[in-house]
Amino acid sequence: MHDEDMATPDETARVTGRDRGLQAVRGWTWTVGLGSAALTAVLAFVAAGSFAGHQAAAATQAVSPTDPGTSVENSGQTVPQPAPSDSLGGSSQPPVAVSGGS
Amino acid sequence: MLATSDFRALGTGVRVITLEPQSLEAATIAVERVLGEIDETCSRFRSDSEVRRLNQAAGVPTRVSALLFQAIDTALRVSRMTGGAVDPTVGAAMRIIGYDRDFAMLPADGSFSVAVRPVPGYERIQLDRHASTVTLQPEVEIDLGATAKALAADLCAEAALAVGASGILVSLGGDIAVAGDAPDGGWPILIAEDHATQADLGGEVIALNAGAIATSSTTVRRWRQGGEPRHHIVDPATGAPARVHWRTASVVAASCVDANAAATASIVWGQAAVAWLERNRLAARLIAANGDVTRLSGWPLAVVAV
Numbered sequence: 001m002h003d004e005d006m007a008t009p010d011e012t013a014r015v016t017g018r019d020r021g022l023q024a025v026r027g028w029t030w031t032v033g034l035g036s037a038a039l040t041a042v043l044a045f046v047a048a049g050s051f052a053g054h055q056a057a058a059a060t061q062a063v064s065p066t067d068p069g070t071s072v073e074n075s076g077q078t079v080p081q082p083a084p085s086d087s088l089g090g091s092s093q094p095p096v097a098v099s100g101g102s
Numbered sequence: 103m104l105a106t107s108d109f110r111a112l113g114t115g116v117r118v119i120t121l122e123p124q125s126l127e128a129a130t131i132a133v134e135r136v137l138g139e140i141d142e143t144c145s146r147f148r149s150d151s152e153v154r155r156l157n158q159a160a161g162v163p164t165r166v167s168a169l170l171f172q173a174i175d176t177a178l179r180v181s182r183m184t185g186g187a188v189d190p191t192v193g194a195a196m197r198i199i200g201y202d203r204d205f206a207m208l209p210a211d212g213s214f215s216v217a218v219r220p221v222p223g224y225e226r227i228q229l230d231r232h233a234s235t236v237t238l239q240p241e242v243e244i245d246l247g248a249t250a251k252a253l254a255a256d257l258c259a260e261a262a263l264a265v266g267a268s269g270i271l272v273s274l275g276g277d278i279a280v281a282g283d284a285p286d287g288g289w290p291i292l293i294a295e296d297h298a299t300q301a302d303l304g305g306e307v308i309a310l311n312a313g314a315i316a317t318s319s320t321t322v323r324r325w326r327q328g329g330e331p332r333h334h335i336v337d338p339a340t341g342a343p344a345r346v347h348w349r350t351a352s353v354v355a356a357s358c359v360d361a362n363a364a365a366t367a368s369i370v371w372g373q374a375a376v377a378w379l380e381r382n383r384l385a386a387r388l389i390a391a392n393g394d395v396t397r398l399s400g401w402p403l404a405v406v407a408v
Binding site for chain 2: 081082086092095096097098102
C-alpha cells in the first residue's frame with residue numbers, strides 16, 4: 001500500500017459530508033414517494049365516489065334472468081313496480097282501446 | 103260518458119280518452135304538446151333532434167335538456183332493471199339491421215345483411231346530474247325508441263290530469279297509461295298482437311283501473327334485409343333481432359315505462375322471462391311463436407268480448 005492511496009483528512013471530511021448528503025437525499029426521496037402514494041390513494045377514493053353509475057351498473061348484474069336465484073329486492077329503482085292490487089281484471093265490456101305491438 | 107280523440111304522432115296511432123267530454127280538448131292539447139317535445143328531443147329519425155346531436159358528440163360531455171336527461175336516465179334505469187336486456191345503446195345495431203328510418207319508409211327488402219355485433223352497453227353512458235350533462239363514450243349511439251314512447255305515455259297521462267281531466271287513458275301505439283278515476287268496471291282494453299286491430303273485432307279484453315299496460319311484438323314491425331326476415335326488437339347481447347320464443351308479450355305494471363321494459367325484455371329473454379315476471383309479480387300474457395298463450399301473475403282468465 002502506498003502512502004499516496006490513503007485519503008487526507010480533508011478528503012475524508014468531504015466524502016463524509018457527501019455521504020451524509022446522499023443519505024439526506026435518500027430520506028427525502030422516500031418521504032416524497034410515500035406522500036405521493038398516499039395522495040394518489042385519496043384522489044382515487046374521491047374519484048370512485050364521484051361515478052356512482054359504475055357502482056350501480058355493477059350491482060344490478062344480479063337482475064338478469066340467467067341468475068334466477070338472485071334478485072335485487074331493495075334497490076328501489078331496479079325493481080319493476082307492479083300495478084296496484086285489484087287494478088286488473090277481466091271485462092265483458094266493449095273495449096275502448098287496444099294494447100298491441102306497434 | 104267517455105270522450106275520445108285519435109291522431110298520429112311519433113310514427114304511430116294515438117288515442118286520448120277522458121271520462122267527461124268537457125275535458126277532452128284540453129287533455130288532447132296537453133298530450134300533443136308532450137308528444138311534440140318527445141319527438142323533438144328523442145327521435146333518432148329527425149336530423150334536428152336533440153338525441154341526434156348528442157349521438158354526434160360522442161366522447162364529449164354534452165349539456166342536454168331536462169327532458170332528454172330524464173329520458174336517458176329512465177332508459178338507464180330500465181337497463182339496470184332488466185340486466186341489460188333493454189339497452190339504449192342499440193342505435194348502431196338498429197342501423198345495421200336496416201331499421202334506419204321511420205318504419206313506413208323502409209324498403210320491402212333492404213340491402214344485404216352485414217355482420218352484427220353486441221351493442222356497446224349502457225354502462226358506457228355517464229350522467230352528471232349537477233352539470234346536466236351526458237357523456238357517450240366514443241362509438242356509442244343511443245336509441246331511446248321503446249323507452250321514450252312508454253315514458254311519453256306516462257307523461258301524457260300526467261299532463262292530462264294537470265289540465266283538469268278527472269280520469270284519462272292515453273294509448274301510444276298500444277302502450278297504454280291510465281290515471282285518475284276509471285270508468286265503472288275499469289278501462290276495458292282489448293289485448294291484441296297489433297295495436298291497429300279494430301277494437302270491435304272481438305278478442306281477449308281486460309279491465310284496467312290503474313297503472314299501465316304495454317305490448318311488445320315481433321309480428322308488426324317486420325321487414326326483410328337481403329332476403330332475411332327482420333324485426334325491431336334487438337337482443338343487445340348479439341346486436342341482431344332477438345330469437346323469437348315469445349312473439350308477443352303484454353305486461354301490466356304501475357307505469358308504462360316498467361310495463362314496456364318488462365314486455366320488451368320478455369321477448370329478448372324468451373322462456374327465462376317467466377321466472378322474472380313471476381318473481382316481480384307482473385301480470386303478463388305471453389304468446390309463443392306457435393300461438394300458445396301463457397298467462398302469469400294474476401293475469402285474468404280470458405274474457406272474450408263478442
